[in-house]
Amino acid sequence: MKKVVWVFALIILVFLGDRVGGWVCEKLTENSQFRYSRIYNGNLEAELLFVGNSRGLMFYQPHVEETAGLSTLNISYNGMPIDLANVIIQDHFEKNVLPKTMLIDVTMCDRQNQSLISGFSPYRAYSERLGQLIKQNAPKSYYGGGLSHLFLYNNEIFQRALYYLNKSDEDWLIDREMNQNLVDLIKAEKEYIITTNDYLLNSLTELVQTAKNHEIDVKLVVNPYYPPFAAKITNLEDFINQVEDRTSLKVYDYSMAYNNVKGFGDYQHLNKFGSIEYLNILIEDGILPSKQKKLSSLPN
Amino acid sequence: MIFNSLAFFVFIALFFPIYFALKGRNRLWLCLAGSYFFYGWWDWRFLSLIITSTLVDYYVGLSLDNTDEKPKRKQLLIASIIVNLGFLAFFKYFNFFTDSFALLAGSMGWDPGWNTLNIILPVGISFYTFQSMSYTIDVYNKKIPVESSFLRFATYISFFPQLVAGPIVRAREFLPQFQADKNFEWNRLISGSGQVLWGFFKKVAIADSLAPFVDQCFMAPEGFSGIHLTIGVIFYSFQIYCDFSGYSDIAIGLARIMGFDFPDNFRTPYFSKDFSEFWKRWHITLSSWLQDYLYIPLGGNRNGTFMTYRNLMLTMLLGGLWHGASWVFVFWGFLHGSYLVIQRLFGNKFGILLNYLHLPKTLQIGINIFLVYIFTCLAWIFFRSPDFETAVHVITGIANFQTFTVASIVNKFLVLKGFLLIGLLLTIEIADFNFDLNTILIKNPVFRVVSFAAIIWLIALFGTFDSNAFIYFQF
Structure with missing residues (x-):
């Protein structure tokens, strides 16, 4: 009998610990300065909204804020797929002050990413829409999160939320330079194809339409690649045409616009140095506002 | 079947209650059937390898026990080793040896012109082969007595917890543990x-x-x-x-x-x-x-x-x-x-x-x-x-x-x-x-x-x- 009591004690302790632990993790996530925590906490004000996957991180917020004198929010994340971005941005529009301009790096339409979608479980309690997306893409993870609340926080998103508990995430950008090996190896790289599909392009179209309905100015760009790598992307033009057809918006192609090897962290990502130089090009071209050129005077 | 899968949790939830409910030979039969099921879940065709290894070493063990003639005992041991290592050599090393030979021959200007075979490596073959061989070698060296029960021996070779990745448990450590029923102990x-x-x-x-x-x-x-x-x-x-x-x-x-x-x-x-x-x-x-x-x-x-x-x-x-x-x-x-x-x-x-x-x-x-x-x-x-x-x-x-x-x-x-x-x-x-x-x-x-x-x-x-x-x- 005594032994059975210990078994019950274990079950109760596991359950209680899981719930208490889950609650603590929830509070930590809420109090974080991480971009998604700020979005779901509400009342966030950002005039410029940047969207992308890891390549979208090159929209380096501190530089834009300093140069343009506007508040910014970058919701980019490594491997972020457009369907997830669409859901988060719709939540953002509902919970926060609407931005005036949204800049999207359209190369994020190149993949679906079920594991990252399931990684956003810490925020599912704040959004029915996000919960549904997780349920569709990662049902095991969705139901697992119902069983164990700690399991909801078994992901990198929560770890980042912890990391940004008491610090801003606006400075998040790679700071390394490509090593010589990588520079040399570009010759051996085979052709690179941007793969997309109807589902992803529809998500982008829906996002653009939602923004337009809110009278938000949307700009689509292709951020820079290391030029010898960009030359190996054989279907970039087709991809841009598809995006333009679907969204009825022009895509500003900056894939080859920057060529200083020191500004790249790898073939697909600019480092901090490169990002600042690239953002200056965007400002010069009027894609981004400067203190002199305010948003209203930018080209459509 | 792998341990970190839902299938294994279902398997173990069904297996353990029946295991402790049964006694004697019935329990051993359950162990054997459960072990073969566990292995066959991956690919039932390769069960034939385990069963062949088991049969060969069981009969070699019995034959070793029936003779004291040194040459005959040696022949029996060699036969067991050939079968066991033969399986291992074919399924695990055939392509390795042929490729290496072709490479060597190629470096000397001769192309043997053969292709590699598409051989699937049976999971755990290195483990159960070593386990089975250790039994025969120990019986040959008279370090352990022969196992007369086929059921016990087959269960020893295929025991599911350690069948596919060890530990490699010797017959002298494991077989005696089958002698008496194990009661459930808290x-x-x-x-x-x-x-x-x-x-x-x-x-x-x-x-x-x-x-x-x-x-x-x-x-x-x-x-x-x-x-x-x-x-x-x-x-x-x-x-x-x-x-x-x-x-x-x-x-x-x-x-x-x-x-x-x-x-x-x-x-x-x-x-x-x-x-x-x-x-x-x-x-x-x-x-x-x-x-x-x-x-x-x-x-x-x-x-x-x-x-x-x-x-x-x-x-x-x-x-x-x-x-x-x-x-x-x-x-x-x-x-x-x-x-x-x-x-x-x-x-x-x-x-x-x-x-x-x-x-x-x-x-x-x-x-x-x-x-x-x-x-x-x-x-x-x-x-x-x-x-x-x-x-x-x-x-x-x-x-x-x-x-x-x-x-x-x-x-x-x-x-x-x-x-x-x-x-x-x-x-x-x-x-x-x-x-x-x-x-x-x-x-x-x-x-x-x-x-x-x-x-x-x-x-x-x-x-x-x-x-x-x-x-x-x-x-």
Whole structure:
């Protein structure tokens, strides 16, 4: 009998610990300065909204804020797929002050990413829409999160939320330079194809339409690649045409616009140095506002 | 069927209640049927190999018992070895040998013109083959009595907890345990469950969390900095340890719940102070098998210094080859053989040097542990690399100290999580070493409940639940 009591004690302790632990993790996530925590906490004000996957991180917020004198929010994340971005941005529009301009790096339409979608479980309690997306893409993870609340926080998103508990995430950008090996190896790289599909392009179209309905100015760009790598992307033009057809918006192609090897962290990502130089090009071209050129005077 | 799958949890939930409800032969039949089902879940066709090995060694054992004629006994032993190693040679090494021969012939200007066969490697063949062979060799050497019951013998060969990845349990340790029925024991359930849980933590939380970082490093090492690759190698050393020792823990724990005692397979190997000690702490059941059935029959250390070194090297080379049909595994064995030889040659002198420097004893031990770990990691680079070219890229990448900057690490969060989990593992292992946690687990119910719950929470918070196969399944 005594032994059975210990078994019950274990079950109760596991359950209680899981719930208490889950609650603590929830509070930590809420109090974080991480971009998604700020979005779901509400009342966030950002005039410029940047969207992308890891390549979208090159929209380096501190530089834009300093140069343009506007508040910014970058919701980019490594491997972020457009369907997830669409859901988060719709939540953002509902919970926060609407931005005036949204800049999207359209190369994020190149993949679906079920594991990252399931990684956003810490925020599912704040959004029915996000919960549904997780349920569709990662049902095991969705139901697992119902069983164990700690399991909801078994992901990198929560770890980042912890990391940004008491610090801003606006400075998040790679700071390394490509090593010589990588520079040399570009010759051996085979052709690179941007793969997309109807589902992803529809998500982008829906996002653009939602923004337009809110009278938000949307700009689509292709951020820079290391030029010898960009030359190996054989279907970039087709991809841009598809995006333009679907969204009825022009895509500003900056894939080859920057060529200083020191500004790249790898073939697909600019480092901090490169990002600042690239953002200056965007400002010069009027894609981004400067203190002199305010948003209203930018080209459509 | 793998331990970290839903299918296994369903299997075990059905198996255990029936197991303890049955007695005697019925229980053994259940064990045998359950074990064949467990193995057949992966590919039922390869059950024929286990059954053939079992039949051959069972009848060879009976025949050895019926004759004292030396030549006939030898013939029987050779027949058993040919069948067992024949299966192993065909399924595991056929393409390796033919490819290597073709390469050699090609270097001499002759193209044999044959193609490789599409052979599937039966899971666990190296493990059950060694287990089966040890029985026949021991019966031949009259170290153990023959097993007259086919049911007991077949259950011994196919016992599901350790069938596919060990530990390699000798007949002399295991068969006597079948003699009496094992009643359900509360203490065994506690101790076994603790070990199973700990094994799961090591596998799904540590090994599988480290795996993506390691895979990335060894897939294209040219693109990563020295510090990134160094972390990749450290992570691999813990990935393979947690993956394999995790499997062993689960196997040993399950067997303990069922009433069987298996030998330890790992004893905190990365705390070894020399390489002999490392092999007494790493994959213990394989190294003791190789010692008893290869190193000692070759002459061991009985025939002078040169022969001792030769025997050490041969044993480690074959130990390397046992792991996989590739020259990188052979080279891994060669490195470990060299370490053992060099240690025998210069080990004492190194000890004298440390003493001469008047370093405190703990620092001397620390230096030894560190050096053994570094050289073990060097060998792991070859073990993990798909080919020598990759291994060389990893080593030259690490040797480029200019790229040792924190900024050059890709995916720092995975690194942070990895080191956190490794730290947790080492802390618990040191605590276990100093306080014998298993004994406290049995004696102190509060400690037991809290520690079990803590492991479950850690698994929920850090576990990877993609049913990743265990690394040693491929061996």
